[in-house]
Structure formats: C-alpha cells, structure tokens
Amino acid sequence: MLHLHKLNGRHHLRYASIPFLHAINSLFDSQHAKNQLPHRVATSKLTAKQQAKLKSLIKDVNERLNSVRQCFNSLHPLFSSGSRVVNHFSSRISFYSPPFSSDEDLYQHLQSLNHAFRDSQVSSNSTAVITDGGVKKSQVATVVAHIWSDNMVIKKLQVNSINITALEAKLMAICTRLIPAMEIENVHNIIVITDSIAAGRKILESKVNPLQNIVISLTSAIKFFFRKDSRNKIHFWYCPSKAE
Amino acid sequence: MSSALGPNHISWRHLKTLFSSDLCLEKIVNVTNAYINLEVWPFHFKTANTVIIPKPNKESYSTPKSFHPIVLLNTTGKLIEKVISNHLQFHIVDNGFLNPNQLGSIRQRSTTDAGIYLTYLIRAGWLKQCHTSIIAFDIAQFFPSLNHSFLFTCLKKAGLNTNVMGFFDSYHTGHSTSYSWNQFSSPYFNINVGVGQDSALSPILFAIYLALIIKTFKKRIKNLKESIPTDILSFVDNSLLISQEKSYALSSSFLLCSYNIMSKILLDSGLIIEHSKTELFHFPRARHPPNPSIDLLSVGGPVIFPKPIWQYLGFFFDHKLNFHYHMHYYATKCLFTLSTIKMLGNSSRGLLPIQKQLLYRTCVLPIALYGFQLWFFKGAPTIRNMTELKKMQ
Numbered sequence: 001m002l003h004l005h006k007l008n009g010r011h012h013l014r015y016a017s018i019p020f021l022h023a024i025n026s027l028f029d030s031q032h033a034k035n036q037l038p039h040r041v042a043t044s045k046l047t048a049k050q051q052a053k054l055k056s057l058i059k060d061v062n063e064r065l066n067s068v069r070q071c072f073n074s075l076h077p078l079f080s081s082g083s084r085v086v087n088h089f090s091s092r093i094s095f096y097s098p099p100f101s102s103d104e105d106l107y108q109h110l111q112s113l114n115h116a117f118r119d120s121q122v123s124s125n126s127t128a129v130i131t132d133g134g135v136k137k138s139q140v141a142t143v144v145a146h147i148w149s150d151n152m153v154i155k156k157l158q159v160n161s162i163n164i165t166a167l168e169a170k171l172m173a174i175c176t177r178l179i180p181a182m183e184i185e186n187v188h189n190i191i192v193i194t195d196s197i198a199a200g201r202k203i204l205e206s207k208v209n210p211l212q213n214i215v216i217s218l219t220s221a222i223k224f225f226f227r228k229d230s231r232n233k234i235h236f237w238y239c240p241s242k243a244e
Numbered sequence: 245m246s247s248a249l250g251p252n253h254i255s256w257r258h259l260k261t262l263f264s265s266d267l268c269l270e271k272i273v274n275v276t277n278a279y280i281n282l283e284v285w286p287f288h289f290k291t292a293n294t295v296i297i298p299k300p301n302k303e304s305y306s307t308p309k310s311f312h313p314i315v316l317l318n319t320t321g322k323l324i325e326k327v328i329s330n331h332l333q334f335h336i337v338d339n340g341f342l343n344p345n346q347l348g349s350i351r352q353r354s355t356t357d358a359g360i361y362l363t364y365l366i367r368a369g370w371l372k373q374c375h376t377s378i379i380a381f382d383i384a385q386f387f388p389s390l391n392h393s394f395l396f397t398c399l400k401k402a403g404l405n406t407n408v409m410g411f412f413d414s415y416h417t418g419h420s421t422s423y424s425w426n427q428f429s430s431p432y433f434n435i436n437v438g439v440g441q442d443s444a445l446s447p448i449l450f451a452i453y454l455a456l457i458i459k460t461f462k463k464r465i466k467n468l469k470e471s472i473p474t475d476i477l478s479f480v481d482n483s484l485l486i487s488q489e490k491s492y493a494l495s496s497s498f499l500l501c502s503y504n505i506m507s508k509i510l511l512d513s514g515l516i517i518e519h520s521k522t523e524l525f526h527f528p529r530a531r532h533p534p535n536p537s538i539d540l541l542s543v544g545g546p547v548i549f550p551k552p553i554w555q556y557l558g559f560f561f562d563h564k565l566n567f568h569y570h571m572h573y574y575a576t577k578c579l580f581t582l583s584t585i586k587m588l589g590n591s592s593r594g595l596l597p598i599q600k601q602l603l604y605r606t607c608v609l610p611i612a613l614y615g616f617q618l619w620f621f622k623g624a625p626t627i628r629n630m631t632e633l634k635k636m637q
Contacts (some may be wrong), residue, residue: 001630004613004620011356011617018352019337021344021362023477040473041368041488050371055623057366 008057012064027058028065074145086204087220089226093204097197097238106240110162113237116191121151126189129177132241133169133196141169145177147184155180170199171211175218178234192236200236250290252318259319276324282409288320292421293434315421317443325444332404333448341402342451343458348480349447355557358524359477359618362486363565364554365475366527369488376527377495379485379503379538379548380556383510384518386481387446391455391514393415398456415445447480454478457509464505474502480555492526492536499524500538507543519545525554528562559615567619571629575636612636 017025026039038044043062050121051059085093096116098109120126128148135141142165147155157176161169174194181190194200202211203218225232249255262267279285294315302310333351336342347353347361366376383389395416399409420432458476465472475486485502490494507517522545524538537549553569554561560570585603589595595603612633619629 004616007613008617008620021337021342022353022357023347024357026344027361027364039475041365041372046368047370050368050381053371055620055621056364057360057617060622075599121479159394218408 008060008188011057012061013063016065024058026141028062028159034130084204085222085226089223092226092233093122093222094233095197095200095238109238113239116235116237117148117193120189120191121148123189124150125186126191127181127184127187128191128193129174129181130193131170131173131177132194133166133171133173134241135164135166135169141166141174143176145173147177147181150186167202168200168211168214170194171202171214172219174199174203175214179218179221180190182221188231188233190234192234193239194236195239195241196238197238249316249319251293251316252288252320254319256319259323260326272324276327278364279324280328280407280411283407283414285411285415286321287418288319289324290315290419292419293429294421294423306609313423320443329444329448332408332445336402336448336452336455339403342455343423343462343478345477346473348478348482349451355479355559356615356617358477359559359615361477362484362561363618365486365488366565369479369527370511370529372488373529373531374490375492375493375495375533377489377499378525378527378554379499380523380525380554381483381485381503381506382518382521383481383483384516386450386515389515390450394456394513395449395453401456402452403502404542433614450480453513457513457515461502461506461510464509465502468501472498472501474498476502476506482557484556492534496536496538500540502541502579503540517543517545518581519543522548523554524548524550525561526550527561527565533563559618565619566625566628567615568628568632570615571619571632574612574614575632578608579637581611582607 008065015028018025027039027042028044030036043054043059047052058115059221096109100103117128120128126149129145130148131143131145133141133143135231141161143157143161144158145157146153159172159176161172165174174192178190178192181187192200203215203222205215222234263272292443295314295316297312297314299310299312304310334445337350342350345361347355347358362378369376396409398411399412404412419435421435422432423430458478461476465474473489475485475488476487477484483506485506487495487498487502489498503522510517519540522540524637526533526535528535535550537547539547541547560567560573562569582604584595585600585607588603620626
C-alpha cells in the first residue's frame with residue numbers, strides 16, 4: 001500500500017511537465033491548459049457538487065498540482081551561491097529610496113532624483129529608464145516604460161496584461177526597458193526610476209520566489225553589461241507614482 | 245544494445261564505442277545534415293533482411309498473418325533515423341500539429357495516459373447522468389499500408405521545408421529486402437509500399453499520418469447538419485470512438501455514424517478498418533442496463549455485441565470500473581512468472597536472495613502494478629484488488 005502511494009505520488013508529479021497539447025491536460029482545470037479548450041467533462045466544467053463526488057486520479061493530480069507554479073526556477077545557475085550578480089558586482093548597482101516616509105525626506109529625495117535625472121540627460125554616457133506598472137480594479141495590469149536620453153524619449157512601451165500581480169507588472173516594466181537600455185552603445189550609467197524599489201531588489205534576490213523566471217533574462221543581461229566595461233553602473237531611484 | 249545485426253554486421257556496441265570520440269560524432273552529424281540538405285537517403289540503408297518467424301499457438305499456418313516478419317536494417321542507418329525522428333517529433337509536437345488525443349508512438353504519451361483518460365471520462369459521465377459507449381477498431385495492416393502520396397500531403401501540412409520533403413521522397417523509394425526462412429534466403433525484392441516497421445522514423449510518420457485523418461474526421465462531424473458529440477482516442481492503430489449520452493439509442497446512432505465517416509476517411513487515405521476486430525462496450529450507470537448491440541452491416545461489418553470484459557491496451561475494463569478481473573489476470577501472470585524464476589539457477593544451488601530480489605523488482609512488480617493508477621486513487625474501493633496483490637506476494 002505504501003509502495004503504491006509512493007508510485008502514485010510520482011505519477012502525479014509527472015503531469016506537471018507534460019506538454020500543453022496532451023489529452024490529460026484537456027481534463028484539468030482551465031488554469032492548467034491555457035492554450036487549449038477543456039473537455040466537455042473536464043473538472044472545470046463540473047459543478048461543485050459533482051466535483052465533490054468525483055473520484056479519479058485526475059482529481060488527485062489537479063489538487064496536488066494546484067499549488068505548483070510554473071514560473072520559478074530555483075535551480076538556474078544564475079541563482080547558485082557564488083555566481084549571483086550581487087556576489088561579483090555589488091558596488092555597481094545601487095538603490096536610492098527616502099529613509100523615512102516624512103514629507104521632508106521625500107522632498108529631499110525627489111530633489112536628488114531631479115538632479116540625477118538632469119545629469120543623465122546632459123551626459124552622453126548616461127540614460128534614464130522610467131517605469132511604472134499596476135493592476136486596476138478590472139484585474140487588467142498596465143505596464144509603461146520609457147527610455148530617456150538627451151531630454152528625449154527614445155523608446156516607448158505600454159502593454160496591458162491579465163493574470164499578473166502588481167509586483168510582476170512593475171518587474172516586467174523594468175525588464176522590458178532596462179535590457180534595451182543596456183544595449184545602447186557608450187552608455188555607462190543607467191538610472192532606473194520606479195515606484196517600487198522592491199521590484200528592483202527582486203533582481204538581486206537569491207531566495208526562491210515566483211518571479212525568478214522573469215528575472216533570469218534580466219540578470220544575465222545585467223551580468224553581461226557589467227562585464228563589458230568596469231565603468232558600467234545601474235542606479236535604481238524610487239519615485240512615488242503621484243509625485244509632481 | 246541487444247538487437248540483431250543488420251546486413252553490415254555492425255552492432256550498437258561498435259557504434260557506441262566509435263561515437264564516444266568527438267571527432268567521429270562530428271562526422272556523423274555532418275553526414276546526417278548532408279543527407280537532409282542533399283535530399284538523399286543512401287541505397288545501403290534501404291536494403292534489409294526480413295526474417296520470417298511463425299507466431300506461436302496458431303491453428304493454421306496457411307495464411308501470411310500467422311507469421312511474424314522481423315526486419316533487420318543497418319544499425320548506422322537506424323542511428324541516423326533515430327536522430328531525425330527525435331528532431332521531427334520535437335518540431336511536430338512543438339507546432340501542435342498532432343491531435344492531443346493521439347497517445348501512441350509519441351514521447352510522454354503512454355498507455356497508462358490512455359487508460360486514465362478513459363476512466364476519467366466514464367466516471368465524469370456518470371456524474372452527469374450519462375453512460376459511456378465505446379467502439380474500438382483496429383486498422384488492418386497499418387504499417388505496410390501507408391500511402392506515400394498521402395504521407396507527403398501530411399508532411400507538407402505539418403510545415404516541413406522542401407529539403408526535408410525531398411529527403412523523405414528519397415527515403416521512401418528504392419527499398420529492397422531479402423526474406424530468410426530457416427536456412428533459406430531469397431533474392432532481394434523491391435518494396436515501395438508502406439514504411440518499414442523496424443524503422444525509427446515509422447512511429448512519428450504514423451503519428452503525422454493519423455493526425456491529418458483525425459483532423460479530417462473532426463471537421464466532417466462538425467460540418468454535419470447536426471454535429472455529433474463523439475470523442476476519438478487513438479493509440480497507433482487501435483482507436484476508440486467514444487460517445488456519452490443519456491439514451492442508448494442516441495449514443496448507438498452517433499457511434500454508428502462516426503464509425504461510417506471514419507471508415508470512409510480511412511479508405512480514402514489508403515487504410516482499411518478490420519471490421520472483424522471491432523468491439524463495442526458500454527459503461528452504464530444503471531444496475532441492469534440493456535447492453536444493446538450495434539449493426540455494422542451498412543459498412544460491411546458484422547453485428548457487434550458488447551462483451552462482459554473488454555481488453556484495451558492491456559487493461560481489462562469491466563462495466564463498473566472496479567478492475568477485479570484486471571488484477572486477477574495480472575496476479576496470475578505474476579505467479580506464473582515467479583514459478584519460472586524458480587527454474588533459474590544451476591544444479592547445485594538456486595538463486596541468491598539478492599538475485600531473487602532483483603528479479604522480483606524487475607520482472608514481477610512491473611507486471612503486477614501495470615495500470616494500477618486506474619484503480620488506485622483517493623476514495624477508490626481497493627480492498628479486493630489489494631487482497632489479490634497480497635495473495636500474489
């Protein structure tokens with residue numbers, strides 16, 4: 001009995017890695033098969049009463065895999081100790097946020113941010129990336145990100161998405177514009193202005209978290225940017241969304 | 245590693261040693277790429293030896309079906325075929341060309357998946373107050389009957405480029421084989437029909453062939469005046485037509501209509517259903533169900549009556565899905581295997597306990613636990629099946 005339980009457990013986990021276009025996937029909840037229409041007797045099409053009555057391996061698998069998210073990869077070499085960005089380039093990445101939430105501190109912080117932004121627009125070796133992302137009441141997330149250089153917007157982005165959290169939206173905004181900014185030639189200083197410094201810190205986070213899959217591409221690009229030139233630096237600046 | 249040698253007498257062991265060197269590996273990769281780019285499959289990979297072996301326990305050996313042909317090809321050619329097959333499978337699965345309900349000859353799709361899919365459908369149907377009726381049919385001489393021109397259409401639809409198409413054009417022409425029977429060997433005969441059963445490319449080519457047939461079937465039943473809610477499940481040449489309805493009359497008519505359409509599509513694509521092997525099975529909700537038969541005379545088949553136990557892909561299905569017969573069958577089979585294990589060993593002593601343990605784990609447990617996922621899950625009545633297992637142990 002114990003052996004069968006063990007084998008059954010292994011078999012359940014196998015269904016976490018089957019391709020989307022698999023017959024078994026069509027029987028799961030709609031969450032498991034985003035690219036495919038569920039079967040007419042799929043678990044999602046049964047009523048709550050029918051679901052409670054149902055006894056099947058598919059139901060067991062569905063219950064077991066509900067808590068498994070596909071968007072984290074803790075085993076990626078970028079997150080192994082000794083090869084993280086923070087281990088090698090800790091002096092080249094900095095975060096600026098007001099120490100306290102008082103208005104005076106915030107005012108001083110914004111003054112410094114204004115100064116840093118003006119400097120970045122004057123210098124030919126600097127560029128600024130301004131990002132924002134959030135989720136509205138209608139569960140639609142909006143991601144906005146611009147790259148500024150010489151007091152001009154050189155790249156714009158506005159995307160709407162569903163089924164993502166506010167933190168994921170903010171991180172996506174940083175990812176989508178920081179990577180092109182790092183690819184611009186002769187740029188050594190990049191200022192990232194965001195309303196969530198936590199999203200910026202997630203890039204360097206070594207703990208297992210569900211945003212790791214988004215971070216992988218950005219982290220490898222940052223590593224490449226820092227290795228390219230010893231002068232290359234990235235500064236994250238906090239700016240509240242309502243600041244004028 | 246242990247398969248019989250082809251005409252060039254090079255074994256897998258030789259190839260493994262040879263390709264452990266990076267230089268040799270690079271050469272074979274270059275050669276494989278050249279075959280694709282030049283759209284050619286060399287003649288020496290097309291010649292095969294076919295060994296004819298009689299099938300055991302047959303009443304009469306007067307028909308060709310009583311014999312089992314084993315095709316022996318060159319191992320180097322088989323290796324290259326395997327490489328191309330892996331790439332092709334990845335491309336086809338990634339593009340979503342295959343139907344999700346095609347469960348045979350593709351990686352990550354097993355007989356257990358087919359069994360689990362089927363049992364779930366039946367149980368979910370019972371919750372919706374529906375019974376499930378199934379027609380299982382077999383395609384006659386599936387491997388040698390594939391039509392090359394239809395296969396090219398399928399490959400074209402799958403989005404393969406002209407070089408690959410050209411390669412398959414060369415691959416399917418100019419095959420020859422000699423037949424061996426005991427000490428007798430025949431001269432070489434040309435074979436230009438079907439795809440070699442021993443070829444590593446055959447499974448994926450069959451899957452592509454079937455994918456287009458299933459697509460056409462789904463399109464046809466959707467375009468009917470009244471669309472038929474019939475599901476299809478295919479495992480290589482064994483396919484099922486599944487209908488879930490509250491009335492037997494309705495499900496029988498849906499199944500018959502789908503069966504008609506399917507047999508016509510298969511006929512158009514050069515394949516024939518073996519009507520004598522077609523089976524019918526009902527999974528009713530009621531205690532005393534009517535269990536009606538289906539008349540296949542309109543398509544040239546017999547009247548088929550449902551059996552008390554239905555065997556499909558090695559699973560023994562019963563009306564109530566309790567799998568008692570299935571467990572009994574495999575427990576008996578295990579006991580038979582155990583009795584043969586006792587015969588092993590030399591004249592002075594038997595097997596060591598560690599060897600017995602190894603044999604039990606490798607030869608007995610996989611048989612005993614085949615398809616246990618179908619009856620072992622949370623809340624399932626497992627007492628009787630577990631008793632069978634304990635008895636066997």
